[in-house]
Amino acid sequence: MSVTTGLAASDCADHGHRNAAPRGSDAGTAAVAALTLETSRLSRAVAGKILLNDVSVLIPPGEITAVVGPSGAGKSTFLRLLNRLDEPTGGSVLLNGQDYRAVPPRTLRRRLGMVMQMAYLFPGTVAANIGFGPKQRDETMAAGQIAALLERVGLPGYQDRDVRTLSGGEAQRVSFARTLANAPEGLLLDEPTSALDEASVRGIEELLLGIVAEHRITCVIVTHNRPQAARIASRTMVLEAGRLVASGPTSEVLHAD
Amino acid sequence: MPIDLLGHLGRGVAVGLAQAGGAIILCLAVIALCRRFAVRVEREAVISLARGLVQMVGVGVVLALLLHGGLLVGALILLGMMFAAAVTAARRARNIQGALLVCFWSIAASSGVVIAAMIAMGTLETRIAMLVPVGSMIIANAMNACAQAAERFRADVASHVGQVEAGLALGADPAVTVAPYVQSAVYASLLPRLDMLKSLGLVWIPGVMAGMMVSGASPIYAGIYQFILVVMILTASGIAGLAVTLLLRTRAFSPAAQLILRGGEASAARQAAQGA
Numbered sequence: 451m452s453v454t455t456g457l458a459a460s461d462c463a464d465h466g467h468r469n470a471a472p473r474g475s476d477a478g479t480a481a482v483a484a485l486t487l488e489t490s491r492l493s494r495a496v497a498g499k500i501l502l503n504d505v506s507v508l509i510p511p512g513e514i515t516a517v518v519g520p521s522g523a524g525k526s527t528f529l530r531l532l533n534r535l536d537e538p539t540g541g542s543v544l545l546n547g548q549d550y551r552a553v554p555p556r557t558l559r560r561r562l563g564m565v566m567q568m569a570y571l572f573p574g575t576v577a578a579n580i581g582f583g584p585k586q587r588d589e590t591m592a593a594g595q596i597a598a599l600l601e602r603v604g605l606p607g608y609q610d611r612d613v614r615t616l617s618g619g620e621a622q623r624v625s626f627a628r629t630l631a632n633a634p635e636g637l638l639l640d641e642p643t644s645a646l647d648e649a650s651v652r653g654i655e656e657l658l659l660g661i662v663a664e665h666r667i668t669c670v671i672v673t674h675n676r677p678q679a680a681r682i683a684s685r686t687m688v689l690e691a692g693r694l695v696a697s698g699p700t701s702e703v704l705h706a707d
Numbered sequence: 708m709p710i711d712l713l714g715h716l717g718r719g720v721a722v723g724l725a726q727a728g729g730a731i732i733l734c735l736a737v738i739a740l741c742r743r744f745a746v747r748v749e750r751e752a753v754i755s756l757a758r759g760l761v762q763m764v765g766v767g768v769v770l771a772l773l774l775h776g777g778l779l780v781g782a783l784i785l786l787g788m789m790f791a792a793a794v795t796a797a798r799r800a801r802n803i804q805g806a807l808l809v810c811f812w813s814i815a816a817s818s819g820v821v822i823a824a825m826i827a828m829g830t831l832e833t834r835i836a837m838l839v840p841v842g843s844m845i846i847a848n849a850m851n852a853c854a855q856a857a858e859r860f861r862a863d864v865a866s867h868v869g870q871v872e873a874g875l876a877l878g879a880d881p882a883v884t885v886a887p888y889v890q891s892a893v894y895a896s897l898l899p900r901l902d903m904l905k906s907l908g909l910v911w912i913p914g915v916m917a918g919m920m921v922s923g924a925s926p927i928y929a930g931i932y933q934f935i936l937v938v939m940i941l942t943a944s945g946i947a948g949l950a951v952t953l954l955l956r957t958r959a960f961s962p963a964a965q966l967i968l969r970g971g972e973a974s975a976a977r978q979a980a981q982g983a
Contacts, residue, residue, distance in 0.1 A: 534963060535872055535876065535965055535966075536965060537961065537963060537965060555964040555965075556878045556879070556880065556964065557878070559875065559876050559877065559878045560877075560878035563877075564876040566869065566872070566876070568869055570870050572874075582874075582879070583877040583878055583879075586877065586880065586883065587878070625873075628877065629876075632878060
């Protein structure tokens with residue numbers, strides 16, 4: 451392992467503790483009540499620059515909500531605030547009615563899984579990457595659970611592959627599986643297909659639709675691609691210059707544009 | 708004390724200054740040669756030469772004045788050196804709030820422990836004439852280790868923001884997400900000192916050993932003493948590198964486990980916004 455290239459997934463695997471039960475695997479738990487997300491006057495300003503301004507929105511449970519808007523509109527800021535990777539300078543986020551500041555950040559991030567624009571896999575094997583999240587809670591995923599999860603994301607038999615050998619689309623699927631291994635109640639996706647070819651984009655979309663339908667995961671996806679929002683999201687919110695300018699059923703919001 | 712100083716001034720200072728003048732002329736000749744190859748360092752070199760001479764004469768005057776001072780005086784001089792070292796090292800971590808204090812504690816803890824251990828072992832006398840020069844060597848190396856570790860940690864974290872945040876987003880403890888960069892920073896700070904230990908006696912005979920032999924000490928004892936000194940320098944560097952990295956690690960994240968060490972103005976703005 452190179453110490454300069456980032457986290458080593460192999461550091462985090464295979465020490466027997468409790469078994470993890472990923473929601474997205476065949477060995478996963480039964481669906482639990484879906485998570486309701488709500489933002490209340492959510493705002494963020496950095497060095498006097500307003501990135502997000504007074505955004506109040508209800509994100510319904512078990513559906514896909516798309517966040518669209520031009521570059522610099524505050525889409526990624528909105529998503530990072532939902533995951534509390536950044537701190538709001540005003541307002542807050544409610545998880546099933548509870549202010550998310552009352553939830554320990556590590557617990558919050560496990561409950562609200564995030565898939566980033568780049569896969570950012572840790573050096574090591576695919577299996578070690580998938581086991582990373584549960585490992586943080588002293589849980590170990592059984593080999594069968596990892597295999598089932600990989601099969602679900604369309605990568606059967608990839609457990610022992612070195613992540614350096616994966617294509618962009620495969621890496622993003624592993625990133626998906628790694629997030630699902632935490633059994634999240636919500637999924638936050640920050641332009642997860644922007645760096646992929648068209649075939650990979652459609653594959654990821656089908657995967658997302660399948661997982662949300664199967665497990666009633668509340669999902670927020672940031673995309674600059676309006677046709678993609680139309681294909682997969684039941685609701686869409688439009689941000690412009692940090693402000694929420696429209697929100698509602700995707701067919702109405704995108705049609706009104 | 709003024710009489711002591713006059714006594715020291717009388718002993719070869721003029722000769723020393725003349726010899727320094729010779730060294731400066733040789734150095735200036737090399738700088739002139741560099742200029743012929745369009746390497747323009749003359750301004751920086753002249754300033755550095757002037758500063759170096761003034762600083763070293765100044766230190767000599769201070770030591771001459773305080774030569775008979777007690778342990779307390781020596782300790783205060785070393786404390787001042789530690790603070791100056793912290794100011795220099797903190798420049799490598801200027802995007803991090805409280806970097807000066809972090810560097811000061813790291814340098815003070817590492818050199819303090821090592822100097823105290825040397826005094827306890829009898830390898831360092833508390834006379835100012837010995838305590839200050841040897842202590843300054845320990846402090847200078849702790850400063851270098853501190854600066855190297857701080858710079859490496861800052862640069863590694865800033866260039867791996869995506870991976871660190873991917874780890875955070877999966878519910879990892881912040882310490883886990885930067886563990887590889889802690890390792891590399893401490894290793895980078897130790898490497899020059901490890902190389903120094905390996906090459907001891909083969910590639911270079913350090914100044915302390917040479918000085919001891921010039922003043923009549925047994926070459927074997929001088930060699931052993933120099934070895935002890937380099938080991939202590941390595942020890943101080945290890946403590947300084949580890950301490951500064953671990954202290955910076957805590958400041959790389961906000962209380963809500965958000966990465967705030969990103970480099971540049973963005974980092975400072977983010978720190979302010981997150982109330983870190």
